[in-house]
Amino acid sequence: MKKIAVIGAGGWGTALAILLADRGVPITLWGYDAGHIEQMKTTRANDVYLPGVTLPENIDLTASLGDAADGAELAVFVPPSKAMRSVAENFAKTQPARGMIILSCTKGIEQGSGLRMSQVIAEHLPENPVAVLSGPSHAEEVSRRMPTAVVLGCREQPVAQKLQQLFSTGAFRAYTSDDVAGIELGGALKNIFAIAAGVSDGLGFGDNSKAALVTRALVELMRLGETLGGRRETFHGLSGIGDLMVTCFSRHSRNRGVGERLGRGETIEAITQTMSMVAEGVPTARSAYECARKAAVVTPIIDQVHALLFSNKSTRIAMMELLGRELRPEED
């Protein structure tokens, strides 16, 4: 490839830029905040979102979408989910080449519309092939070249295979799939369950409680995910159970951390104010709740997370309602 644009200079966007720079391709990393971009140019690091990792020389930095898009064969989209529509809209105005592949690495569901990120992108860039990437992949570990496996999804398998070859280095493996919906839903929904797992931690419950909760979370993820168009096998894979586990158990997980602080008694407003990056589980709890109601799917964990985020429900009562349901056969 002649050039790759990475659209979004958060932790994950920066880690992906570093990963791709290792392939020797010229990279342009775009961020919306010109001041932040200038700072990165000076320090050759993303001190705000991915401190301590040096940017390779073949990463250019820009706050201009036009500069980023110009001549790129691939654009990797990694903005926060709520900014995805405006980013896609503005990117379309640069009139990118028809063959330019758009790869979404953002985990979320649009509020109101209930659309997945690839669907939002396709509305504004209908002529471009759109692919998605998801799976258990902390940015910090990827940027430090630690072994990581993800799923790369595209309806057009030649595009998926091309991206697979590009992304897969010794330490980073990408598996291909054509279940775009399943990959995106797994990546988005697990962040809500991570908040619930964090609440369990914050309330002082142990691993037994969390294991019971996450077991039910997987069932709920599959039930809602299949209704919204994903495939069961995908939820058994890296972008389902794999990502769910690591997000619910890792101390690095932002969404689990939000839940833990909620469980300790902080308000969501206070927590959000102290965070530099978005915890996508918060907006996704709202959009998934809306999707579940529309589709008439039973989602007890999402409902409780929604209630404690947006209705100030007591975390202890929410958790006891989840853990203390009626005795009955396991398969019910």
Next chain:
Amino acid sequence: MKKIAVIGAGGWGTALAILLADRGVPITLWGYDAGHIEQMKTTRANDVYLPGVTLPENIDLTASLGDAADGAELAVFVPPSKAMRSVAENFAKTQPARGMIILSCTKGIEQGSGLRMSQVIAEHLPENPVAVLSGPSHAEEVSRRMPTAVVLGCREQPVAQKLQQLFSTGAFRAYTSDDVAGIELGGALKNIFAIAAGVSDGLGFGDNSKAALVTRALVELMRLGETLGGRRETFHGLSGIGDLMVTCFSRHSRNRGVGERLGRGETIEAITQTMSMVAEGVPTARSAYECARKAAVVTPIIDQVHALLFSNKSTRIAMMELLGRELRPEED
């Protein structure tokens, strides 16, 4: 119930005795080591295997199987897996009443025969109903009344329901199932995967690597478990994915700890010598490997754990072989 015998005074046996004592039923806790039993009588605690938790007054202690069995309506079997056959054989010699329920809480597969624990018990106690209990349940947390959910399996559903009523307190929930094989296989096999997860930790790999490994472990657990007679739904539940997750991610897990020390370069002999309790994943790796070969099931993770435990294979090479397989579609 008039009396319950708990056969095995390790950490899990002691925690179950404490849990059942909370129901007000007289409990007799049996241990094979008379000196340990005397010590427990004096300190009213299991200082070796479950330190810091006081034994309720209605727990009697004995080193005589006859005393334990006498008058019991339920016998909870919790010896190490390799002692299960001799315990069942000796227990049978006490001529227990036909109606006495035997509940196995041991996680393992017998070497040589490939039998599950409930099958070993049934060979020696063919007239008694045999049930099993498994799921994500660290003994320390159960003994401290932290919220825990498990699965209780029995072919005879009235027996399962009776045990469910007995075991379920506010903090401890038991779900019933008739998939005895699936419950036992989930509980036994996950310990092997926990060793692999620990190796990944010990080698300094991160959460991304472990998530990829555990995702594949679940696929392997289901593949072998279904071949050996368990049901897929069970492996999706508490005694499958639930127990697998917590064992692979918890710092309290003995089997994960063994793997971590192997990954850091210690030998299995040196590790075993310093452990007071058995890490069941070690013998289970051998018996599961034998079962998999007999059934001609592909089990890459079990094979690597078997090789590094019993053939001194390098942990780094084993892990790289697991993480660095060919690029291909995820569903293969």
